Amino acid sequence: MKSRDSDHAFFGQPRGLSTLFFTEFWERFSYYGMRAILLYYMYTKVSNGGLGFSESTSASIMSIYGSLVYMSSVIGGFVSDRLIGPRRSVFWGGILIIFGHIVLSTPFGAPALFISIALIVLGTGLLKPNVSEMVGGLYSEDDIRRDSGFSIFVMGINFGSLFAPLIVGWIGQTYNYHMGFSIAAVGMFIGLIMYYFDGKKYLTEDSLVAPDPLKPGESRPMVRKILLGILAVIVVLIAMYFVGVLNVDNIILLISIIGVLIPVWYFIMMLMSKKISTVERDRVKAYIPLFIAAVLFWAIEEQGSVVLALFASQQTNLQLGSFTIPASWFQTLNPLFIIIYTPFFAWLWVKMGKHQPSSPKKFDYGLFFAGISFLVMVIPVLMFGTHTKVSPLWLVLSWALVEIGELLISPVGLSVTTKLAPRAFQSQMMSMWFLADSAAQAINAQVVKLYTPGTEVTYFTVVGIVTILFGVILLFMTPRIEKLMDGVN
Template sequence: MSNYTKEEIVKSVPQKGFFGHPKGLFTLFFTEFWERFSYYGMRALLIFYMYYEVSKGGLGLDEGTAASIMAIYGSLVYMSGIIGGWIADRLLGSTSTVFYGGVLIMLGHIALSIPGGLTSFFISMVLIVIGTGLLKPNVSNIVGDLYAPDDYRRDSGFSVFYMGINIGALLAPLIVGTVGQEVNFHLGFSIAAIGMFFGLITFIISKKNSLGLAGRNVPNPLTKSERSKTITRFVIGAVIIAVLLAVTIPTGILTINGLTYVVSFLGLTIPTAYFIVMYRSKKTTEVERSRVLAYIPLFIAAMVFWALQEQGAIILAQYADKRTNLDFAGLDIQSSWFQSLNPMFIIILAPFFAWLWLRLRSKQPTTATKFSYGLIFAGFSFLIMMIPAITSGENLASPLWLLLSFFLVVVGELLLSPVGLSTTTKLAPAAFASQTMSLWFLTSAGGQAMNAQIVKFYNADTEVVYFGILGGVAVALGVILLVLSPKIQKLMRGIH
């Protein structure tokens, strides 16, 4: 299998054609735009589809169970990125992996669009989890392939690409959510499937003339013997899982609740194993070990942050549907529309934060300080929800409270998420550079793995305590991290 040099890849890509960027950025921008449109459109409807009564077109699940499923769904999506990275690195290359991921995602949305009850739902869940794991990490890798390492347009190109993600996420709940709630859920899911279809068509038609050799490399291909062993292990593993499911599901040993415990366990133990392996590896130097230790409290803070942030599509979605006045200022609001607030605020605020860090230069806060502020803002986004929970009583709350809550958590996200990506590349041991980036994405998987257990405690009677405890814990951890930030900075060994 061919292994091209970086120079060969960059030369094969038309370097002009999309607002001064390589032509391939157009392909990847719209591929990811449509993929995020389909994913966030589906996600805006999913929890309502799960707990609405069958007579209203839903599955009729218990609200707590639906919330837990949403959490493990999100956790598995991020865990599956490890599989997608491995397949691209050892089997197919990023470009082919992205294509097959898109096909699986589209099939998953088609399965949801068919009124097949829980069977169709779980089939779609498996397809979308695997498909997103194949597509999401690898489409970003291809963006990196478009540019030479010293190309000044590189950071700007990723910013443009990131904007495509958020525009897709902004529009999806407004379109898919409206159709799903005003007409029926399955038609809404059909629109999500069509969105992924458009993404695939864009990718297939334009990649030949725009991507060149980008994403074609297989950096560490399997040898013939390794390929044979891998296939054997895959088949054996698939058979074992199939047998276990065939035995445990009919007998009631494995329930949905039991599955949430399994995913929660994996979401916390996989990152722990990563840290142990990196720290104890002979390939990790003394300085790198110190940086790994510095990374651990940042990782924990990020997990707690994502646990709160991701509840925007779970608990706050329920709050919007059940406890919020949706007839506001003459507008007939759909509860799914609130899922557009997060990407909307990111689009508005991201340029400000980019300008702020450039303006402050060396005077900007340290990484640990930014993380602590991000966690504190996330905590306040929950604490603020105690006010309508207390003052509204049995009356419906103003939607402005949710608007404020989403705003606060986005401020926290912009303090923590981009900084986390940058810091991960700086603190990663050289021998584990790519794997440490996968580890960063496990902060979200771990946060949502925790959510699978936490969200079970939410209901209308417990909401004041629920928002208060989670918000208070986040603020307290943020303050502790702020106090520890000088020690963490020292452990970073020269990394700001």
């Protein structure tokens, strides 16, 4: 295999980037195809092929599902770092995802939904952080192609996400939800086959090795901790049952609390670890405010498949002549704008080189755009009221703004995470990046319950302003953060 710096086979990037690009393409096709119709499937009447859940419960499940998916990246990071390495973790994650979509495509109602959630959550946790970590491994630490490489990688994610709602959404909403879920399973299968054979040729040998393997004597304490964790969950669920509060809403609340506490514990664990140097510890400290900024950003961005999906279905004029636009098609706006913007941002960062804004400043600007994207949704409600179906262009504008924010935060966040990661916690630090999304959606699982046609103005205004205010605070903190990053941009 070529050295990392001399390999320019894929649009000037290492050839292995192509392998990981298409793996994520198909994984995101399967995931976002499923998500494009899942909310509607849950609250559609049973007589019409759905599950008949309430809209509030459906929205909350959507958010906590997303939270669990990214929360499980902790498991994936641990399995990769300590047991089997990133390449094998990705493969077995893909297997679980395929079976998850297959289960959801069966007509067995709520039990199939929850089994599917468990399989896809575990599978994505194994796959997603380790694919991203391998992208970072394709570059040396001072390779200026790194940020543009991650931008191209994110474009692969969004190409899969673009086509998924158009195909899976149309089939699911026009014909049958279960048929749509089966298409998602096929997509993941195609991606896994490509990954298996292409990866043998173009991925580094290091990706087959756990960077911090378990040492003799560590296995037993690890198993004990896992069993104690499982026992604690069982005890809590039993206690909830006997006091009469064991229901879907309270289980979601419990997961929301866990989703916020896990990254807090992870930061404490890394900062106290004897495995990291003083420089690495300062870099982890610099990462904390960026993590909080990411939580706020993802809290807005991830509501595109929940709050904005409800707005698209209930308060948007979907008639285009004689054609009715499937509400699920609005989920293509996220990846569409990413694809439009990515070439520009990839060119911009390379063109600016060492003169580009620092990662914290990019986060600042990203938060401003995210907050504004919610504030613009106040305008049509104030102009036309809550019971008038408005132009779909308002949703287009909102997504156009938030995706500028995503290009300033998502690929940059992936890149800066790999650069700030302590060596002993490489994959687990990448898991921390996904835990920002997990914490955001854990919070969303409670917040989205406040969204109703009567509270839209307050909802969009408060969330938008809070995000912008933190962006201002982060801007003032940027010099201190840059100092702690110790030369990492």
